Amino acid sequence: GAVVSQHPSRVICKSGTSVKIECRSLDFQATTMFWYRQFPKQSLMLMATSNEGSKATYEQGVEKDKFLINHASLTLSTLTVTSAHPEDSSFYICSARTGTSRNEQFFGPGTRLTVL
Amino acid sequence: QQQVKQSPQSLIVQKGGISIINCAYENTAFDYFPWYQQFPGKGPALLIAIRPDVSEKKEGRFTISFNKSAKQFSLHIMDSQPGDSATYFCAAMTDQAGTALIFGKGTTLSVSS
Numbered sequence: 001g002a003v004v005s006q007h008p009s010r011v012i013c014k015s016g017t018s019v020k021i022e023c024r025s026l027d028f029q030a031t032t033m034f035w036y037r038q039f040p041k042q043s044l045m046l047m048a049t050s051n052e053g054s055k056a057t058y059e060q061g062v063e064k065d066k067f068l069i070n071h072a073s074l075t076l077s078t079l080t081v082t083s084a085h086p087e088d089s090s091f092y093i094c095s096a097r098t099g100t101s102r103n104e105q106f107f108g109p110g111t112r113l114t115v116l
Numbered sequence: 117q118q119q120v121k122q123s124p125q126s127l128i129v130q131k132g133g134i135s136i137i138n139c140a141y142e143n144t145a146f147d148y149f150p151w152y153q154q155f156p157g158k159g160p161a162l163l164i165a166i167r168p169d170v171s172e173k174k175e176g177r178f179t180i181s182f183n184k185s186a187k188q189f190s191l192h193i194m195d196s197q198p199g200d201s202a203t204y205f206c207a208a209m210t211d212q213a214g215t216a217l218i219f220g221k222g223t224t225l226s227v228s229s
Contacts, residue, residue, distance in 0.1 A: 006159075034216045043205060043221045044160065049214060057214075093159050095217075105217055107152075107159040 002028045004096050006108035013084055014116055021079045021111045023094030029074035030096035034105065035067075038091040050077055084115040119143055120208050122220030129227050135193040137223045139206035142187065146208040150217070151180065151191045154203045163204075164191070196227045 003026040013019050023033060032051050036044040048064075050056040050071035058064045066088075068080040077096075081088055091112055095105040121140045129135045141149075150165035166173045166180040166189065173180045179192040193200055203224050207217040 004159075032214050041224075043219045046216050046218075049216055051214060091157075104150075104162065104165070107161070110157070110159045112157070 002026075002096070002098065002106045004030075004094065004106045004108040006092075006094060006111050008111060009109065010112040010114070012114045012116065015085055016083055018080055018082045019084055019113060021081075021092055021094075021113075023077045023079070023096070023108050025075045025096045025098075025106070028096075028098045028106075030077075030098060031074065032097045033071055033077040034095045034097075035069060035077075035079050036093045036095065038093060038110075040091075044093060047079075081113065084113070086115045089113055089115045119218045120206060120220040122206050122223060124223060125221070126224045127226070129196045129225065131196065131198060131227055131229050133196050133227075135196045135200065135225055135227070136190060137204055137206070137225075138188065138190045139208075139220050140186075140188045141208050143208070143210070144187070145210045146218075147211050148209050149180070149182065149189050150207050151178075152205045152207060152219075154205065154222075160205060193225075196225075198227045198229045201225055201227050 005024045007022045035047045038044050047062045048056045048058045050069050052071050052074050056069035071077040093110040095107045151163045152160035153163045154160040164175045164178045177194045182189045203222045205222045206220040209217045
């Protein structure tokens with residue numbers, strides 16, 4: 001299957017700082033990328049959907065000014081958590097769809113964010 | 117409104133036994149139903165998926181059974197092994213471009229040796 005990478009795998013930051021998480025499709029072009037957040041022992045909650053070259057679509061309740069998403073190329077999407085607070089601590093996972101596979105989504109390994 | 121309901125929340129099975137996880141959906145426009153396996157601290161990995169035109173799909177020890185009229189689908193893990201201990205998520209989505217997977221709440225499976 002296709003490979004999606006995330007960087008960093010884990011990050012610890014101070015409250016009030018901003019953190020950028022990268023999601024890359026390594027061997028395919030991702031027309032659509034998704035960002036999920038997962039709290040301990042819970043399911044994946046969709047935060048936003050991004051299509052290359054256009055603005056991301058955010059799910060209800062997700063602050064677009066706090067979670068900045070950029071999908072500048074067909075292989076890279078970034079999520080920036082601005083002015084992070086301890087309640088933003090979570091596991092952030094991206095996934096990507098190709099333009100050819102009908103439905104299949106390939107998930108990254110996730111990024112563990114801890115805000116002190 | 118939860119679109120994909122998954123049960124049980126947790127499951128303990130003896131080694132060699134059959135693990136069964138069930139999901140029900142509401143949106144009849146869904147036409148792709150995957151199951152994902154997730155280990156702690158890792159991203160979910162696709163196990164097996166089915167479309168509504170078939171009632172069963174088998175890949176190795178993993179089988180999906182699909183009941184379109186009941187809007188239910190289930191995952192069967194035959195000959196369960198300790199290495200199968202993980203969290204399993206069912207999901208569903210429509211065929212529309214740009215749509216995302218809708219996940220169930222997950223089932224934590226523990227296989228005792």
